[in-house]
Amino acid sequence: MCGIAGIVSNDEVNQELYEALTVLQHRGQDAAGIVTCERERLHLRKESGLVRDVFHTRHMVELKGTMGIGHVRYPTAGCSSTAEAQPFYVNSPYGISLAHNGNLTNAARLKRELFRQDQRHINTDSDSEVLLNVFAHEMQGIGKLRVSPDDVFRAVSAVHRRCRGAYAVVAMVTGFGVVGFRDPHGIRPLVFGEREGRFGKDYMIASESVALDVLGFELVRDVAPGEAVLIEKDGTLHIRQCAEHVVHSPCIFEFVYFARPDSIIDDISVYKARLRMGDKLADKILRERPEHDIDVVIPIPDTSRTSALQLANRLGVKYSEGFIKNRYIGRTFIMPGQTLRKKSVRQKLNAIDLEFKGKNVLLVDDSIVRGTTSTQIIQMARDAGARKVYFASASPPVRYPNVYGIDMPAVEELIAHGRTDEQVREALGADWLVYQDLADLVESVQKGNPSIPRFDTSCFDKDYVTGDIDQAYLDRLSEHRSDHAKAKRDAAATAIDLYNTV
Ligand SMILES: O=P(O)(O)OC[C@H]1O[C@H](OP(=O)(O)OP(=O)(O)O)[C@H](O)[C@@H]1O
Ligand SMILES: NC(=O)CC[C@H](N)C(=O)O
Numbered sequence: 295m296c297g298i299a300g301i302v303s304n305d306e307v308n309q310e311l312y313e314a315l316t317v318l319q320h321r322g323q324d325a326a327g328i329v330t331c332e333r334e335r336l337h338l339r340k341e342s343g344l345v346r347d348v349f350h351t352r353h354m355v356e357l358k359g360t361m362g363i364g365h366v367r368y369p370t371a372g373c374s375s376t377a378e379a380q381p382f383y384v385n386s387p388y389g390i391s392l393a394h395n396g397n398l399t400n401a402a403r404l405k406r407e408l409f410r411q412d413q414r415h416i417n418t419d420s421d422s423e424v425l426l427n428v429f430a431h432e433m434q435g436i437g438k439l440r441v442s443p444d445d446v447f448r449a450v451s452a453v454h455r456r457c458r459g460a461y462a463v464v465a466m467v468t469g470f471g472v473v474g475f476r477d478p479h480g481i482r483p484l485v486f487g488e489r490e491g492r493f494g495k496d497y498m499i500a501s502e503s504v505a506l507d508v509l510g511f512e513l514v515r516d517v518a519p520g521e522a523v524l525i526e527k528d529g530t531l532h533i534r535q536c537a538e539h540v541v542h543s544p545c546i547f548e549f550v551y552f553a554r555p556d557s558i559i560d561d562i563s564v565y566k567a568r569l570r571m572g573d574k575l576a577d578k579i580l581r582e583r584p585e586h587d588i589d590v591v592i593p594i595p596d597t598s599r600t601s602a603l604q605l606a607n608r609l610g611v612k613y614s615e616g617f618i619k620n621r622y623i624g625r626t627f628i629m630p631g632q633t634l635r636k637k638s639v640r641q642k643l644n645a646i647d648l649e650f651k652g653k654n655v656l657l658v659d660d661s662i663v664r665g666t667t668s669t670q671i672i673q674m675a676r677d678a679g680a681r682k683v684y685f686a687s688a689s690p691p692v693r694y695p696n697v698y699g700i701d702m703p704a705v706e707e708l709i710a711h712g713r714t715d716e717q718v719r720e721a722l723g724a725d726w727l728v729y730q731d732l733a734d735l736v737e738s739v740q741k742g743n744p745s746i747p748r749f750d751t752s753c754f755d756k757d758y759v760t761g762d763i764d765q766a767y768l769d770r771l772s773e774h775r776s777d778h779a780k781a782k783r784d785a786a787a788t789a790i791d792l793y794n795t796v
């Protein structure tokens with residue numbers, strides 16, 4: 295999952311883009327980048343690392359201009375090399391830069407097409423570079439010196455015809471404006487907002503509404519699936535639906551784990567959705583074990599806190615913060631490589647023994663994916679003296695790869711793949727394991743906006759909303775992106791790119 299942001303303002307945007315990326319850091323910890331436009335000149339800084347490590351004062355002063363876009367990356371294609379940090383840039387036509395959240399499912403075919411038909415060179419294995427070049431090629435077709443909003447919208451329509459998969463995008467056309475668009479399924483989130491600037495309106499497009507809140511922008515609404523929102527450099531706003539067929543089906547995992555609870559996605563409060571997940575899970579526990587002997591409910595910080603609290607309330611059982619999280623360690627699930635993820639869980643979480651000693655504890659997490667967190671946490675609860683360790687997951691078992699921008703490519707890495715719930719319980723070492731039912735999860739989220747017809751739930755049920763995923767695709771994905779394959783590729787990667795401020 296990546297975070298993207300774009301701002302067109304009356305004032306310099308460097309500091310605000312930096313702040314926006316900091317607020318979106320939970321969506322990507324691997325690399326960060328900002329490109330700004332000062333009249334006809336672009337300024338770029340991107341590098342591997344967290345936002346606070348990538349941008350130093352010397353970079354910030356160079357990032358001049360009143361419009362720009364930014365990106366925080368969590369790789370789901372290609373490798374972790376700095377060469378694949380975003381925004382990407384092509385000089386022709388017009389000088390276009392682009393930041394992408396999601397994952398194209400037909401990137402390999404498009405890459406061949408771009409080379410053979412469009413005579414374009416793609417220098418990395420990133421699907422986002424492919425996406426930029428498709429967009430650029432369609433803009434090339436305009437064949438005019440000056441771009442108009444119609445031209446940009448036509449190019450976005452062509453992107454929708456050629457690209458498959460998930461893409462929430464901000465792109466900047468040098469000297470012209472910033473455009474945000476979302477794939478026709480609206481798999482990844484994208485919102486826009488406005489604010490009264492010094493000489494007129496300022497606009498911002500971002501992955502999550504929390505970035506608008508923090509920067510003082512008023513949320514206007516979500517960018518609709520297939521829609522494009524274009525802000526010209528003078529602040530003129532244009533909006534157009536650019537897709538022919540739209541089936542809104544956002545990724546449900548955003549609500550389970552990725553998004554911040556204080557964000558509103560597709561008119562659904564992530565916080566409230568998580569509270570409802572807690573309610574539903576409590577109801578299931580009461581159904582399955584009306585005579586349960588749980589003494590205390592303990593969340594696994596951070597993400598499960600919201601649903602765990604509600605679950606405890608509903609059960610009428612004490613809630614306790616028995617694990618303390620080191621605030622300087624990031625999210626472990628989106629770290630690259632299993633060795634680092636494993637080590638980081640222990641560095642990140644520590645138990646307060648007295649909350650466990652002699653008690654039957656119910657540990658609650660939002661999800662169990664590889665089982666890295668839950669296996670260690672259960673052991674820590676036992677080491678802290680718990681009598682019984684029960685485990686509840688606010689989402690169903692993750693059994694299938696995600697192909698839309700979450701890096702879970704290889705089924706053999708998923709602890710629930712090929713295992714019954716009982717076998718997972720055994721593998722985790724828990725005394726009891728309860729998973730949320732998929733129908734309950736969907737209901738928890740959908741209740742916030744019943745007009746959304748469906749959600750992408752593919753990692754739970756193998757039903758891929760774009761309809762273009764078969765077993766051969768999943769096999770190729772697993773071969774290319776398993777932890778093992780990635781480690782090999784990352785070691786070999788080199789950086790060749792546009793001049794990068796150092
Ligand atoms: O089964 P796993 O492969 O371990 O993945 C699932 C865990 O990873 C995530 O936590 P993470 O530490 O990434 O972030 P958080 O602090 O937001 O909970 C998620 O909240 C689960 O705790
Ligand atoms: N998580 C994402 O959205 C990743 C975007 C893009 N596929 C990349 O790997 O850089």
Ligand SMILES: [Mg+2]
Binds near residue numbers: 595598659667
């Ligand atoms: Mg967690």
